[in-house]
Amino acid sequence: MKLCISLDLPSAEENLALVKEIKDFDVWLKVGFRSYIRDGKSFLEDLKAINPNFKIFLDLKLYDIPNTMADAAEEISSFGLVDMFNVHASAGINAMQTVMDRIKNIPNRPLVLAVTALTSFDNASFLAVYNESISTKATQFAKDTFSSGVDGVVCSAFESLDIKKNTSNNFITLCPGIRPFGEDAGDQKRVADIPFAKENSVDFIVVGRPIYQDKNPKEVVKKILKNI
Numbered sequence: 001m002k003l004c005i006s007l008d009l010p011s012a013e014e015n016l017a018l019v020k021e022i023k024d025f026d027v028w029l030k031v032g033f034r035s036y037i038r039d040g041k042s043f044l045e046d047l048k049a050i051n052p053n054f055k056i057f058l059d060l061k062l063y064d065i066p067n068t069m070a071d072a073a074e075e076i077s078s079f080g081l082v083d084m085f086n087v088h089a090s091a092g093i094n095a096m097q098t099v100m101d102r103i104k105n106i107p108n109r110p111l112v113l114a115v116t117a118l119t120s121f122d123n124a125s126f127l128a129v130y131n132e133s134i135s136t137k138a139t140q141f142a143k144d145t146f147s148s149g150v151d152g153v154v155c156s157a158f159e160s161l162d163i164k165k166n167t168s169n170n171f172i173t174l175c176p177g178i179r180p181f182g183e184d185a186g187d188q189k190r191v192a193d194i195p196f197a198k199e200n201s202v203d204f205i206v207v208g209r210p211i212y213q214d215k216n217p218k219e220v221v222k223k224i225l226k227n228i
Helices: 012-021 033-048 066-078 093-103 123-128 134-149 158-167 194-199 217-227
Strands: 002-006 028-031 055-062 084-088 111-115 153-154 172-175 204-208
Touching: 002 217, 012 033, 012 217, 028 033, 033 055, 055 153, 055 172, 066 084, 066 093, 084 093, 093 111, 111 134, 111 172, 123 134, 134 153, 134 158, 158 172, 158 194
Parallel strands: 002 028, 002 204, 028 055, 055 084, 084 111, 111 153, 153 172, 172 204
Antiparallel strands: none
16 A cells, blocks of 8 residues: 645645655655646656655546546646656546557556546435446446456545446555544545554545645655555
């Protein structure tokens, strides 16, 4: 299991200060909409400058027509800075296959994951959008993703084990909504702690607020890594 830290602070300076504190740890860094829209590609370069061994997950959840998604995926993969990015599984099999076909010959291409059900959904709100339960649809999305040649999915820890049973033990599950030691859930609905993530064969846990809102983020990261 790997730790992926969300860089969701209000400014690039604050995010970079956090990363400098944890520069000696073997972790992944998640760069999402807020940071990337504000700070761009140069922010990714700044992260790698702090520690070239940091792995970067660019969390932009690509969702458009197949060719547009593939264009974006090709640009991301050509940066040489991004180790993993994601798309939306609900874009469909054709879109996911088009993305993977476009980047397959790029040297050291990033891993690609597909979002199944956002962890901000509870079952009722998910049902209202997709007309199916989270557990049913997340597994179906994962099977579509697997058949499309994508490397894994973004899901909650609650779906991870079932997804692996329906795909492969080597199919990656990355799970946001992790509250390592039972911290407040905030705006997340389906949250889990480290033992639950372990029991459900999660490959990557994503942790943000429990780390960057703490007075000593370095100690929190150290504690998480010890427990995983």
